[in-house]
Amino acid sequence: MNALAPPSDIATNLALSLIAASVAPVLLLDEELTIVAASVSFRDAFNVGFDDIPGARLADLGDGEWNTPQLWSLLKATAYGQASITAYEMELQSAEGPKYLVLNAQRLDSGIGQGIRLLLSIQDVTEMRASDREKDALVRDKAILVQEMQHRIANSLQIIASVLMQSVRKVGADESRDHLLDAHQRIMSVAAVQRQLTKSTLGDVELRGYFADLCRSIGDSMIRDHNRLRLTASVDDSVANSGKAVSLGLIVTELVINALKHAFPKDREGQITVDYRAIGPGWVLTVCDDGVGMPRGAGSPKPGLGTGIITALATQLGAVIQIVDAKPGVRASITCDPSLAHSS
Numbered sequence: 001m002n003a004l005a006p007p008s009d010i011a012t013n014l015a016l017s018l019i020a021a022s023v024a025p026v027l028l029l030d031e032e033l034t035i036v037a038a039s040v041s042f043r044d045a046f047n048v049g050f051d052d053i054p055g056a057r058l059a060d061l062g063d064g065e066w067n068t069p070q071l072w073s074l075l076k077a078t079a080y081g082q083a084s085i086t087a088y089e090m091e092l093q094s095a096e097g098p099k100y101l102v103l104n105a106q107r108l109d110s111g112i113g114q115g116i117r118l119l120l121s122i123q124d125v126t127e128m129r130a131s132d133r134e135k136d137a138l139v140r141d142k143a144i145l146v147q148e149m150q151h152r153i154a155n156s157l158q159i160i161a162s163v164l165m166q167s168v169r170k171v172g173a174d175e176s177r178d179h180l181l182d183a184h185q186r187i188m189s190v191a192a193v194q195r196q197l198t199k200s201t202l203g204d205v206e207l208r209g210y211f212a213d214l215c216r217s218i219g220d221s222m223i224r225d226h227n228r229l230r231l232t233a234s235v236d237d238s239v240a241n242s243g244k245a246v247s248l249g250l251i252v253t254e255l256v257i258n259a260l261k262h263a264f265p266k267d268r269e270g271q272i273t274v275d276y277r278a279i280g281p282g283w284v285l286t287v288c289d290d291g292v293g294m295p296r297g298a299g300s301p302k303p304g305l306g307t308g309i310i311t312a313l314a315t316q317l318g319a320v321i322q323i324v325d326a327k328p329g330v331r332a333s334i335t336c337d338p339s340l341a342h343s344s
Helices: 007-021 040-045 069-079 126-170 174-199 207-222 242-262 305-316 338-343
Strands: 026-030 035-038 085-094 097-108 117-124 229-235 270-279 282-289 320-325 330-336
Touching (some): 026 040, 040 117, 069 085, 069 117, 207 229, 207 270, 242 282, 242 305, 242 330
Parallel strands (some): 229 270
Antiparallel strands (some): 026 035, 026 117, 085 097, 097 117, 270 282, 282 330
């Protein structure tokens, strides 16, 4: 009857078999970081000859590119159970150029008499990192192109608005002049939103700064006396994707322009406040003024283009509009409550 092999030999033979069968670069090291065994894939990947392996220390391989103090310290600490190496990334300088590696090291319990053994696996991610850099460069290029396009759109809108204003001065009929003025205000509405978006990066938009800049832009272009009429924004820490930010910006601009047109006749003093709050999964946008209030009687103006734009945008956002007499002034609220949508 043959005697069973001691546990230390079994563990060692198992580790050597795993290394021999490995298609990934793998090393078996002792406590002095001397190479006990190396996979063929390691020798091929890092141009190490078979005769260079026996008795060589990891730090002595190649031209000394493996002799990095940080890697050496981590491996030593792992050998003595003081640390572990999990997905450790390092840059290896070689004759072919830098290689980017991901290392994992595990201390093996090889039994009495065998000493400490470390199993070190290595993944070459050089091509992956190069691909990531190319993608990052493409994203940056795309961002630059988008911002350039936004600048061009904003400039074009300004030119169109200027042409319309010149036409307003030339047209004699009051009705035609009103239509041109209304179109001018629509374009200025889009231009104001566009200017703010050019300042933001791709992705989510921080709404506090976005609405503050938007109100400042509208006020600078449409309020002659800021001591008489004030436009302010009060917004929480909410963020929104660019599509939602565009729609919210257009709604705010339409409501503010409407208040500037109707709420403060004859140089009346007052204030317009824009407020946005997240409420659970939903939100509420409010534009309130302290002007003359809602018109009444037969002379009340019919809903115009601005009302249609606001209604369409609110519907797109899954929100409902409520416009009430605030006494004084008018309060327009756009509310999005997903819980009501699910229950209906």
